[in-house]
Amino acid sequence: MPRHWIFDLDGTLTRAVHDFDLLRRELGLPAGQPLLEAIAERPASEAAALHVRLDALEADYVSATGPAPGALELLEHLRAHGAHLGILTRNSRANAQATLAHCELAAFFDPAHVIGRDEAEPKPSPAGIRSLLDSWGGRPDDAVMLGDFRYDLLAGRAAGVSTVSVDPSGQHPWRELADRCVNSLAELLDGR
Ligand SMILES: [Mg+2]
Known part of the structure; x- marks a missing residue:
């Protein structure tokens, strides 16, 4: 993992x-x-x-959204296994924090590791991924970027990390940019 x-x-x-x-x-x-x-x-x-x-x-x-299916379970699993958790969004950091709070997911993320459009050059730039890995002292080959849009996967590829396409519809229109495709975050739990 x-x-x-x-x-x-x-x-x-x-x-x-x-x-x-x-x-x-x-x-x-x-x-x-x-x-x-x-x-x-x-x-x-x-x-x-x-x-x-x-x-x-x-x-x-x-306030219109909610946690994706499997998000809470996956984050609990990752935290229990000592993983580093970060967010890279083209939204603003303030809106990202408000969204995390509304979805009751804020406790999983150090605010310094929530990178919005003003904290790094936005995706598809890999700048935010590199910034997070620098702060963790981590290597790209021990990291994964997960997202539902082409820019998420392009940023991951440019940073040299593995990429996961998340698409509840199962269509995965950018599958050529993904190392793995999942229809739900729950699929990433061990044994699934
Ligand atoms: Mg997205």
């Missing part, structure tokens, strides 16, 4: 509730383009205002 476990948050440890097409429309951003990259292309003053608005819109999703 790897020692270092890095999770995407929204749609991986929690049930997926974000409607990114709606967020793009509400922010006046072009369809089909990733939010953070679309905002980064705007002039600085406009980008700052869009980030404030995005933080507020994403805060509305906090």
